[in-house]
Amino acid sequence: MKYINARFTVGVLAVALSGVALAADVKPADQIKIRQAGYSFMSWNMGKIKASLEGSFDAKQVTASANVIAAIANSGMGALYGPGTDKDIGDVHTNVKPEFFEKMPEVGKLAGNFVAAADNLAKVAATGDAVAVKAAFGDVGKSCKACHDQFRAKD
Template identity: 60%
Template structure:
């Protein structure tokens, strides 16, 4: 019986999120997704600093917090921020997303699922505290970011 209320709660949250994403103006969608990606980038930098660039500065709690933040943002539904009209600059917000992003949704979904899986794995590995394992998973996570950038992000 406990599963039914949880299912109803999840479906209600999904309906609210779907309605909210439909109301996001293109300029706000661009602003929010840029903020999410910037925050993930900053956290990736913290992990890189403490595991690759300067492992003597490694702090398990900080690396774990950064990895969990990345996973949380990756799983937050960022895809809902790619609303119609956000494929080009809007309301003073610039975007570097290529039009192909909106035309190749199957490929976008595949890349997004891979990124989410690698980000979740990064958080899991970071919890273990093995710096070499974190470095390896950090590389895998970064590769999924790069695969989307290479395919769907305009160069500066």
């Protein structure tokens, strides 16, 4: 099991580091704006799933939203945390704590947990089982909260 976890962690870090090269030509302020847009889009889709779970369950909408969340989770957003994105730049504000950049193994673990939860949500949503979606949705929320609690400054 430790071997699998080590391979998984190395894989997540490799993907994150490979994305750094892709974001190298993107200015730090733009990296912050892009990652914030990605998180905002995920949040909007989380809200649509929550509304469906609390109201009239719409399996098609939930599946679409879960697929969006999984796609963003797997998009290599780690590349948007490049040098210089640890602080505000002009009028571009970031809530990322400096500790984020100092604790990359922990960040990698949390990112891996988020990707796994998002992938599972998409898989479960495709079944149309509202009870299973609610549990998987809760797991995604917990993975988001785990990162926010450690690495996101309060507004």
